[in-house]
Structures are given as structure tokens and as C-alpha cells.
Amino acid sequence: MNSEQKCIICVKGAATLINLSETDCHNITWLCKLSFCVPEVHWSEDYWICTECASQLEAACAFRDLCIRSVAQRPQFELKYESIKKEFICFHCNESFVRKMLLITHLRTKHRDKTQCSYCRSTHTDDCSLSKTFWCDKCNILFKTQRLLRNHVAKCGVNKEPYNDFVTGDTDILQQGLFSKTCNICGMVFSTRYLAKRHIRNVHATEKNYQCDICQQKFASPVYLSAHKRYHSGERPHICSFCGKGFITGSDLYHHEKIHANKRAYKCDQCPKAFNTSSDLHKHKLCVHKDKSEWKYVCTYCNRRFPLKTNLDAHTKTHTGERNFACHLCDHKCVNRSVLLRHITSHSNIRLFKCNICTMEYKHKKSLDIHMRKAHGIGNAKIPERVKKYFCHVCPKSYFGNDNLQKHIRTHTGERPFSCHICEKRFIDKSYVKQHLKTAHNICFINGFLNADCI
DSSP states (O other): OOTTOOBTTTOOOOSOEEETTSBOTTSOBHHHHHHHHOTTSOOOTTOEEEHHHHHHHHHHHHHHHHHHHHTTTHHHHHHHHHHHHOOEEOTTTOOEESSHHHHHHHHHHHSSOOEEOTTTSOEESSOGGGSOOEEOTTTOOEESSHHHHHHHHHHHTSOSSOOBTTSSSOHHHHHHTTTOSBOTTTOOBOSSHHHHHHHHHHHSOSOOOEEOTTTOOEESSHHHHHHHHHHHHOOOOEEOTTTOOEESSHHHHHHHHHHHHTOOOEEOSSSSOEESSHHHHHHHIIIIISOGGGOOEEOTTTOOEESSHHHHHHHHHHHHTOOOEEOSSSSOEESSHHHHHHHHGGGOOOOOEEOSSSSOEESSHHHHHHHHHHHHOOSOOOOOOOOOOEEOSSSSOEESSHHHHHHHHHHHHOOOOEEOTTTOOEESSHHHHHHHHHHHHOOOEETTEEOGGGO
């Protein structure tokens, strides 16, 4: 044996090696056996195999051959098994079952006498009074009877009076939403009836007796209050295993991880769109399909309506001038975090979104989508219409943006708020300062930072 020859399987040298071109007792080459068991790998006649790996290959070939030969006998076996296994037959409808327990369940659900429920006046098999309708106000656990709830409350440490499911809120509204997975007040859809009832009981309750001592917000349940207080603490113990982002509650993490799964199980019944969470679907219906006159959040300054409170809060800041999100690279302040993140990209020249047809590059995907639609007719991105809606009150000129308008107004007022820190020369716009520093003092900036090569 050559000292350089090794087994192609275990990559070890051995006393006895067999060439793959050699045959076994059945006159079959080892190359054919390897190709039969592992067809994904390319095997060559120049390879060698040791006796230990050859014995394992023999066993693998025999097992694979047995599996393939059993396919021909399987239909008869399956018919025989099918006739034996379903031996429990329903005498009402002749349906057969594998196990006795399945037959019992079938009899209870399909053939049980249906009577009118004394609790909800509807016809079904189970009495509503036997369902879990007694609720612990602290831990949200449901119980079938007051006695079970009373025993639980003694250990839970809350008020020992039993809490019925409908102790808070409008009883009529709650009764209507008892057997529905959809909230009949705001239209939100839930995966179970229990979640829908809990939402109605806590979100739409008329009595909210639990108040936060920090922001004075009130809640119908101490569970919701304790979850709310964690937002004040700022702790984020629930970490996403996909992206590492932290969340305050386990519920927030659960809904966030649905985004990574991207199953889009929540489909809109009015258009083809689908969403990862019921909350996103609810927001979509409010913003897209609901009439704007029915939006309940109204701006007190201009009477403009908004579908969501977050939209109203962001809009109100444009009236008050509140800008709490400051850039760490410059003195610019933004209305909210999303605008701040968009602003921070202006300090970088990295353009990740590139057109695969021409040489254009963009910082944002939305800009690339608009370019593809406008320049190449690809995609369905909506091309924004540029309208000069900012008018000068001195002359007839108008502008697309407010920044350009303010710069123009300074030409009328003579105001020059931006000055050169070297020669104290003043300008009406900050961009003129940078241009002046480059031409007069040989100082230039790249992405907002001083370039040392120009000094």
C-alpha cells in the first residue's frame, strides 16, 4: 500500500485498503455501492476504502435496498392495516375510528341531544353556565365555579370576593361579544374567544379603578397596571432570539417574533393584503378601509382627523414645535425616533439600495422603488406628486419645502443667522457657510465632518 493512500470515507490510513473499482462477492463494484447510497457526492475509481468503512457500506446498501423493495408490498399491507385498525364504529352514522376514545368524543360532539341553553338562550351541546366564566382579577385565570375561584383567590392574595367575567364594563356589550372572536366595539380580531373577552373587559371597560401613580393613567385590571408600570422602569428583559431586540413584556416579544416568522396569517377581508399580527391588520383597516370622517382622533389646532393616537401625537408636535429626539452627530432635533433615524443616514454616504439596470444608488428602499417605477416602469410604487404648497407672503414665489421658503424669506428680511467662525462673515443659509469655508479658508467637510486633508 502506498503511504499516501487513505480511506476516502474516514480519511485515515489503514493496513488494508480496497480500491473502489474492485468488486465484491456479488460482482458489484464498491464505486456502484457508494453511488447507490450517497448519490449526492461524486465518487471516482481512483479512491480507496478501508475494510471497516466497507462493512458499514454493506449494511447501508442492504438497508436501502430493503426500503426500496418494501414499496411494492406496501399497498396490500396498508389495506390490511386499514381494515384492522378502524374497529370502533359509530352506530348512528357508521363512521369508524382507530381508538375507543375517539368514538366516545365523536358521540359526545356529533350525536348528543342539543337543547336550549338556559344561560344564553341558544341551542348547543354545552351549557354556558358550566363554562369558565369566573375570572381572577390578578392573574387572569378563569374558573368554572365560584368555589374554585374562591379557593384560588385565597392563595392568590387578592380580594376574596368572587370576580365574574362581566364585573366591569357594559354588561350588554360584553354579553354580545361572549361567543365572538371579534371585538364588536373596535373591530379587532383575536385568535380565541377568551382573548376577545379579555380585551373587551379591560380596554373598553367603563370602570377603571387601578391608577398609575406616575402618569395617572387608569386601567380596569391590576394585571394591565403592573404591565404598564414596566414601561416606566425601562427594563427590557424579554430578548428576541432572532435580532436581539429587547422588550418590556412577553406579549410584546411574542408579537415581534411573528414579524420574523413572516407567516402573514391575518388576511384583510376587503383587499388581498395580509399581515403578521392582528394589531397590524386592525391598523390597516382603520387607515385604508375606514372612512376618514369616522377617524376619532382630532387635532385641537387644525381639526384634522387621524386613525391612530400615535399619528395625532406626531402631528400635534408640528404645531407645538416639540422636538425631543436629538441627533448625536449634529444639533438637529426631530419629532420622533423614525424621523431621527432617517436623519442620521444623511451623515453617511453609504447607499445600500442599488438599481440593477442603471448606476443609480439610494439610501432608502422607498427611493429605489420610486426610481424603478419612474425611470424603468418596474414595480407599482406610487410616484409622489411634487406640489409647491409653501408660498411667500411678500412676493408670489412658492416652494416645495418649508426650508427653502424660510431661506427665501431671509432675502426679504435681511436676516443672516449663520456665520463663519473664522472671519465672522454671515450668511442666510448653513450650506453657504460650508461653501465659504472651502473657497475662502480651504476647509471642507465630508458627510458633516471636518476633512483633515483640506487643512
